Structure formats: C-alpha cells, structure tokens
Amino acid sequence: MSISENVQQVRQNMKQAYEKTDQKKQVQLIGVTKSVSSEVAAELLAAGITALGENRPEGLTDKQTVLGREACEWHFIGTLQTRKVRQVIDRIDVLHSLDRLHLAEEINKRAKQPVDCFVQVNVSGEESKQGIDPEDVHSFLHEVGQYPMVRVIGLMTMAPLTEDEQVLRSVFRSLRVLRDEVATRQLPHAPCTELSMGMSSDYQIAIEEGATYVRIGTTLVQS
Numbered sequence: 001m002s003i004s005e006n007v008q009q010v011r012q013n014m015k016q017a018y019e020k021t022d023q024k025k026q027v028q029l030i031g032v033t034k035s036v037s038s039e040v041a042a043e044l045l046a047a048g049i050t051a052l053g054e055n056r057p058e059g060l061t062d063k064q065t066v067l068g069r070e071a072c073e074w075h076f077i078g079t080l081q082t083r084k085v086r087q088v089i090d091r092i093d094v095l096h097s098l099d100r101l102h103l104a105e106e107i108n109k110r111a112k113q114p115v116d117c118f119v120q121v122n123v124s125g126e127e128s129k130q131g132i133d134p135e136d137v138h139s140f141l142h143e144v145g146q147y148p149m150v151r152v153i154g155l156m157t158m159a160p161l162t163e164d165e166q167v168l169r170s171v172f173r174s175l176r177v178l179r180d181e182v183a184t185r186q187l188p189h190a191p192c193t194e195l196s197m198g199m200s201s202d203y204q205i206a207i208e209e210g211a212t213y214v215r216i217g218t219t220l221v222q223s
C-alpha cells in the first residue's frame with residue numbers, strides 16, 4: 001500500500017475505535033518519522049498528516065531543515081537529555097516525555113514561551129521503561145508548578161510489548177483514571193485533559209480506552 005493508503009486505513013481504524021467510545025474530543029494522529037527519511041515524512045504531510053513525531057534531536061533538526069518549522073506540528077516523543085533541551089525546545093510544539101523534575105527546570109530556563117508537555121508515566125512498572133511511577137504523579141505535578149514555562153496538558157505512557165489485550169487495556173485504563181484524577185484538581189499549570197497512548201500495534205485499543213493522541217510510525221510508513 002502507498003503512504004496515502006496507509007493513512008486512510010489508519011484513519012478509518014481510528015474512527016471505528018472512536019465510535020465505540022462516548023468521547024467528544026477528536027483523537028489526534030501523530031505520524032512518527034523517527035525511522036524514515038524526510039522524503040517519507042513529506043509524503044505523510046501530503047497525505048494529510050498535520051503532526052510529526054521524532055524521538056531524537058538530530059532527527060527533528062534534519063526533518064525541519066528539509067520540511068520547514070511551519071510545515072506541521074512537531075512532537076518530541078523520546079527521552080530528552082537535559083543538555084539537549086536548548087537545541088530542541090523552540091523547535092517543538094509538544095513534548096511527550098517529561099519524566100523528571102530536572103528536565104522541567106531546564107525547560108523553564110531555556111524556553112521562550114510555555115511548552116505543552118505530557119508527563120510520561122511508567123504504568124506497567126517495567127524496569128526498562130522511562131517514566132514516573134503512577135503513585136508519584138501527584139507530587140511531581142505539584143513540584144512542576146514552580147516552573148511557569150511548563151504546561152502539563154496530559155499524561156503519556158508506552159504499553160508493554162505484549163499481545164495480551166487485557167494487559168494493554170488495564171495499562172491504558174490506569175493512565176486514564178490517573179488523568180481524570182489530576183484533571184479534577186484543575187491545577188492552573190496542569191489542565192491535564194489529554195492522553196497520549198497507542199502505537200502501531202495497540203492504537204485501536206488505546207482509543208477505545210480514551211486516548212486523545214496516538215503516536216503511529218510503522219503502520220503508516222510501511223510499503
């Protein structure tokens with residue numbers, strides 16, 4: 001299938017999953033281009049994708065040099081090293097991987113305007129996964145309040161690598177419950193209305209469980 005056929009197929013699957021929910025908010029599709037060229041990224045934009053995701057500063061810079069900063073929304077989805085904040089922070093619209101206070105502090109120091117961030121949560125508790133423990137999210141958000149350049153728009157997680165649908169659902173559901181708890185508190189610096197969850201292998205399940213952003217690479221770019 002061509003890239004534009006992939007995009008159509010994914011949008012159709014997203015719609016089907018969305019229709020099973022009672023959610024009013026539309027789900028945003030982020031095309032993850034970390035493993036493809038700028039040419040393929042350009043094809044995604046031509047096929048109607050309006051947000052691209054990269055997980056390394058170099059990938060982000062390379063794509064932007066070719067496509068232009070204004071070509072789309074730019075989402076940073078990988079672990080961001082503190083020393084790379086300066087390089088990327090004015091080049092991105094959304095950060096999906098806020099996972100430590102020191103990173104918030106550095107963003108606060110370097111950003112020229114408030115940055116929309118997702119707090120990354122390690123719901124599954126796997127040692128290999130980045131993210132804050134679910135039980136530490138409330139205190140973390142409290143601390144982040146001291147950094148006016150950081151605006152927490154939601155929570156993000158990566159599901160474990162499993163095909164066990166019940167495990168996936170329970171991870172996504174836990175993140176949603178946590179998001180709802182935070183949103184109820186109506187923190188001025190953390191409206192926390194969004195949920196970034198779901199990738200190629202599990203995005204339909206994530207949407208059924210309330211995702212408002214899905215990050216999809218492989219399925220969109222395969223030929």
Ligand SMILES: *Cc1c(COP(=O)(O)O)cnc(C)c1O
Nearest residue numbers: 032055077199200215216217218
């Ligand atoms: C690579 C990546 C994705 C996309 O994964 P696919 O399986 O290719 O869809 C989503 N989120 C993050 C954080 C990633 O690193």
